[in-house]
Amino acid sequence: MSTNSREITLEVGDKEFSFSLSPQDVTKYFNALTATNKVAPSFNLLSTTVNQEQRAGLRELLANPVLTMQIAGALLEEYAPDVEILVKKPSNTLTA
Known part of the structure; x- marks a missing residue:
């Protein structure tokens, strides 16, 4: 596991799944x-980042494509750093 990897556990219904995500995993995605x-x-x-012992149970849930997208979205949201990003709007004033 890389030093940049993060361990993330998601609870889906009554089951828990642990994932190990690295920057390379997210880039590949x-x-x-x-x-x-x-x-x-x-x-x-x-499938590739879940704990191996939990893979079979997760794949049962991934038969539903909407649930697949929801789980992936939750995983990526948790992986993302908590950084505030502001967009600066250009000034409408003309300079001489």
Whole structure:
């Protein structure tokens, strides 16, 4: 496990699943997303980063593509750093 990896546990219904996510896992996921391919990269991210002993139980839930997307979204949201980002709007004043 890389020093940049994070252990994240998600509770889905009455089951808990532990994931180990690294920057490489997340990069691979984003690089695989296309306009017509979103569920497969989410399935792969979840399947490859979940604790091996929990993989079979998770895959049962991943038969539903909407649930697959929800779990992947929750995992990525938890992985994201808590950083405030502000967009600065350009000034409308003209300078001479």
